[in-house]
Amino acid sequence: MARKIMLGHKVRRLRRDRDLTQTAMAERLGISPSYLNLIESNQRPVTVDLLLRIGQEFDVDVGRFAEDEGARLLSGLQEVFADPLLATADVKRQDLMELSERVPTAAKAMISLFHAYRDLVRDTRLMQSSEASGSNSETGVPAGQGTSFAMDEVGDYLHDHGNHFEPLEAAAEEVWHEGGIEPGNLYQGLVGYLDRELALRVKIVPSDVMAGLQRRYDRHGRRILLAEMLPPSTRAFQLALQLALIKYRSLLDGMVRDARLVSDDAKPLVRIALANYLAGALTMPYDRFWRAATAVRYDIQVLGQRFDASFEQVCHRLTTLQRPGAKGVPFFMIRVDTAGNVSKRFSAKGAAVAQFGGACPRWNVHDAFRAPGLHIQVSEMPDGERYFSVARAIAKPGSGFHNPGQRLAIALGCEIAHAAQLVYADGVDLLNEDIAVPIGPHCRICERIDCNQRAFPPITHRLVVDDNQRGMAAYGLAPRVPEGDAA
Numbered sequence: 001m002a003r004k005i006m007l008g009h010k011v012r013r014l015r016r017d018r019d020l021t022q023t024a025m026a027e028r029l030g031i032s033p034s035y036l037n038l039i040e041s042n043q044r045p046v047t048v049d050l051l052l053r054i055g056q057e058f059d060v061d062v063g064r065f066a067e068d069e070g071a072r073l074l075s076g077l078q079e080v081f082a083d084p085l086l087a088t089a090d091v092k093r094q095d096l097m098e099l100s101e102r103v104p105t106a107a108k109a110m111i112s113l114f115h116a117y118r119d120l121v122r123d124t125r126l127m128q129s130s131e132a133s134g135s136n137s138e139t140g141v142p143a144g145q146g147t148s149f150a151m152d153e154v155g156d157y158l159h160d161h162g163n164h165f166e167p168l169e170a171a172a173e174e175v176w177h178e179g180g181i182e183p184g185n186l187y188q189g190l191v192g193y194l195d196r197e198l199a200l201r202v203k204i205v206p207s208d209v210m211a212g213l214q215r216r217y218d219r220h221g222r223r224i225l226l227a228e229m230l231p232p233s234t235r236a237f238q239l240a241l242q243l244a245l246i247k248y249r250s251l252l253d254g255m256v257r258d259a260r261l262v263s264d265d266a267k268p269l270v271r272i273a274l275a276n277y278l279a280g281a282l283t284m285p286y287d288r289f290w291r292a293a294t295a296v297r298y299d300i301q302v303l304g305q306r307f308d309a310s311f312e313q314v315c316h317r318l319t320t321l322q323r324p325g326a327k328g329v330p331f332f333m334i335r336v337d338t339a340g341n342v343s344k345r346f347s348a349k350g351a352a353v354a355q356f357g358g359a360c361p362r363w364n365v366h367d368a369f370r371a372p373g374l375h376i377q378v379s380e381m382p383d384g385e386r387y388f389s390v391a392r393a394i395a396k397p398g399s400g401f402h403n404p405g406q407r408l409a410i411a412l413g414c415e416i417a418h419a420a421q422l423v424y425a426d427g428v429d430l431l432n433e434d435i436a437v438p439i440g441p442h443c444r445i446c447e448r449i450d451c452n453q454r455a456f457p458p459i460t461h462r463l464v465v466d467d468n469q470r471g472m473a474a475y476g477l478a479p480r481v482p483e484g485d486a487a
Helices: 008-017 022-029 033-040 048-058 070-081 093-102 104-132 147-160 166-179 186-198 232-247 249-258 266-283 286-295 300-307 311-318 352-356 416-421
Strands: 201-205 215-218 223-227 332-337 342-347 375-380 386-395 407-415
Touching: 008 033, 008 048, 022 033, 022 048, 070 093, 070 104, 093 104, 104 147, 147 266, 147 342, 166 186, 166 232, 166 249, 166 266, 166 286, 186 201, 186 232, 215 232, 223 232, 232 249, 232 266, 249 266, 266 311, 286 300, 300 311, 311 332, 311 386, 311 407, 386 416, 407 416
Parallel strands: 201 223
Antiparallel strands: 215 223, 332 342, 332 407, 375 386, 386 407
């Protein structure tokens, strides 16, 4: 039987956001205040009937409201307690599950605090290393507010909104309506719109003049300068991005204020993330793109050709198709470099693989660097969740011989239940569990003891070191002792 998902914290947050007492909310939902109190304290689950009433009475997306974020928070808490600082803490997996399900706000706060601590330790070590090597440079990073912490806040903000922002979609539709932009002629349409509405001219500039920049806004000269090496899809996107930052600055600033971010560094990063979202909505308008995506069964190549967009731009846009009444497949997307560093994560749903994946060498996103073309994979996480993903390597343009571009890999995926809607799943036996490649999150929280690709031992298993034998690693792993059986 499926585990019941408790939504007490979401109901309580909704009630407080609407400034309602338990009595007032219970009256609107047609239930007793005592029953509502049991729901908010996670002693009763929310029934389907009550969930529908919440959606109708308070105009919320019931699908998003009912989404279980416990798996994502559990992975984050496991990462926290994998740190050597907490190695002696007698915290069981069940404890972390209860915390993530019953008090998710506290779980999020603990994860944020850990990220701030981790950044502080990292920055301190970097400064010590710099001093030891004779460098006098200073990082200027305030305690507890490292760049990684800021990036984590941005990711959490996007995830909490399902990577869908209806005000930005409406702004993009406004530009198309005002500018009379015609499909298939986006770049010229944006050039004309910028000239007519904002008195801005667009100029393509030699790479040596741009000094490595892709785009520069010349405020005094009323010009947008674009590097000559940019492909057409990137030129159009950069124009849309600059348009978003100028015309809709107040909208973006208001959304940043409402985000209630802790890190000062996160605020401009969220503004840029939202501006990039709006640029994607401008280049691929929601209704047209959603209809096209479902019609061609999410064929990225066809969509890129039809909307004059790059592989990465199409994949990113596909993760945003969560408008009520016109939803697409809830995709996740991840971007990595050749060293395995994750530089982008987007998810329309709280899949643990999207939030904490990327480090597992068994995932096909890493295979994309080894051979050209599209790589298809059915994968399975340690908890039994199965995913379908496609991955491909891409090249980011540079500005010449001395400034080569980047080589990156993009993976786009979804839960296996949605895979049949994708053209890439044709001919794949999705019901055959034997074809699933076992992958995991970070090695330290992955419980696959038989993995020959492991880089670090997991925190949930005892090390076994035998001088007389050697496998892929210098240690072996003992089976995990079930909780309750430990001495």
